[in-house]
Amino acid sequence: MRAEVLTPFLDGLMTRIADYHLASLEPGQKTVDYLSEESRRKTTDLSLPLEGNGPERVLDDIDEFLRQCIKTNNPQFMNPLWGGLNLSAFAGEVIAALTNQSMYTYELSPIATLIEKAIIFRMMEIIGYGDGFGTFTTGGSNGNMLGMLCARQSLYPSSSHGGFDGTKHVAFVSAEAHYSVLMSANVIGIGHQNLIKVACDSNGRMKPESLRDEIQRAQQNDLIPFCVIATSGTTVRGAFDPLSEIAAISHDENIWLHVDAAWGGSCLFSSKHRDLMSGVELADSVCWDAHKMMGLPLICSAFLTKHKEVLGGVCAHGNAAHYLFHEDTKDVDLGRFSLQCGRRNDSLKLWIAWREIGDAGWAEMVNRYCELGDYLQATVQSHPKLEMMSDRSWSNVCFRYVVEGHDLNELNVELRARLIREGIHLVSRSNILDDVVIRAVVANPLVDESVLNGLVAAIVRHGDEIVAGVPAQF
Template structure:
């Protein structure tokens, strides 16, 4: 009937076409009639859902978003505006999320005001604070593909080609490391999750060998769990303590091992700690070697640690979240010698591979160890699928729902190649060493140690003697002053109980000249602090005379 929309019924559903003949099959009786929603008739709007009907809207919206980002990036003249938390919080008090704006231009204006105007821009050459990097163009383009398709890679039936792209990258990384033919792994959210997986596997491998213990997965931890110990350098990442707590072992299960003058684990101290643990009735189960500590970029002596782990039958994990970029370096790959001996490795592609957050991986020498994180759910990844060979990535991951982060690295490698990525990392390593040479003779800067990767730890220390507590306060003030002015963003750390500053260099656009400018501003703010705050106090004046 003209103007009348045909209503799809259960009877229509049971018609099947065979050639040119329509076969009618009797509809089964059902208590609930099958209905198909007509969004037009129901009044439900779907104009903001991504689908074929809204492809033109998607294109136009993306172009406007890209134009906004392009305009903002082109106008950035400093890495940060210096806005304070309380200043920004006041803006959000005016936002009522129960009242929508209803217009993309209004939404983008709000995003610009609430986010982009005061964003921290990692691509700016004077952002030198944390392990944040400018990102490759192909990786950004990959995000433009993965977001609308919204692939979830936990199971084959949600991912298909995405499954094999991730697996191929895992295999490529394990080959670069040299873990051997039985190696495997999974993409993770970052080094914290990767380190958690490493310690979980180390714990469960040991506990599986305890006589009479059926297994941690089904029966929980054995009585011996309170005596398990993990050994790591005194400057290892804090995620190890967090992981130990999550695993039921506690922060104190992580035993700090002394370092040498370059903040590399002292293997003689490691052996002493292993022996001390055993004398005290404790059970060492793993050693975590760091390939690129957060503060110093130091790389522990991997070959020597591997030899000790073999001798004492300990799991060896290498936290290469930062230094993993050396896997594609043509100049410094040999700095990772010994990483091939590891039982497991963490790599953050979103650091030294210049990928957007998040893009990381956990790799393991023996894929069978990943069974410690496997659980078969009948609705998702039944055991029957695994026995049939279905490649469900959830079987080797702590996460269930997981983004298709692998496409970023895939497109980067396919467009740029591994060598070009390695050259970018080599460049920032060279930059750190050039900056060290340029600043080491400055009489008002005290450099803690020569750089190893791309970090430089130092502090402002004027030639005039200053009490330690005042000097600590001055260096804390310097970082705050730089951030508030927006002229630079730098990091800070504590060394031997004292406040130090830090350049973390992952931007190839940063130059030695940029760092020299920042150094001059550091000295300027430091001198201002001492003049305006410290020198006006009688206690400081007395302490200064005592030091003279």
């Protein structure tokens, strides 16, 4: 870009960034202008021109995107396990893109390497690992896969070279675990059928006695248990599996224990809620997404293990990459502990945000989100037309609209569809066993009691209109 267009371009960009953020501070803003995929495709210019449109049009394209995108920074955006805009982390993200470091070697990312290591060591300390190592990954899904790969590597250190016959190896997860464990089972070569789902209690927590039974049953069938994956903060209910009991069983049986704390890991900051993960220090590995509750821009996710040499074994590539890795820097290069080659500098934004608010800031955030979860639960419980579908353990609140004489699943599906078309409150449609539930998640610093009251009012209004036979207004 030429110097004379650079300044107006950057000014224009900054104005758009500020406007985007400031809009979310206005109460009741729309989160999305609903449009079907077909209508959106037909009404948007998506063409890639033969001759470029020139720098003057770049801001127009940005405007179009900003106009059409979901406003994930709006407090009414409560659908996934993240939301909001952490401005200092956003600044870190911009600087990471500006400076474009790649995390494979110290030589090519000197300060970024030190920052990533500082965060890994601090997260390990919080977990209670006296020793170990870790890496930033592409997310909790990838962290779960790395956990399973480490389990395999720990059992068969030569498998990274010689391969592995996974047909008899079984891993155990809670029946409510995240779907990424299925993809991990596929990637590591045991297949979906060798991922054994362990029964949960009525609050969605893995039952330790069922885990023990399943392990014994597998052994009796000549299968080889090699990995248990416990979840700290399940996707739908936010349940925390009992880690101490699960760790005792895994240790008795000499099975690797991985904890999927993608969603719930931040409880470790709060003295009030840390007990949800008591026993985590006994696990062999943990994944923890800072891009969920901690509100970092996607992607920001750590995988941590007590067994540095096992992670190193999984990621070993010999002397193949002589153009990057050399013997004299083997102790400082992060690329020996990652499955990626080129890798984004995801730790900078976390380091910047963490230094701004400290551990105390994260603890306050966790406590506030749980308080708001309690508030929403109490509001639902006190409303005659709403029903909680599971007790709140974290900041997920699962409930539904109820009325006699209607199919409640159909009714709640339609209700949520109307919410989306209205475009203000976005919540997830999920299932608990056979029931459709509305899952609202508090994971945005702008959420407060009035936002939750607005959500409840909208849900009840739509439910009442459906029951009264009022057609959708959108």
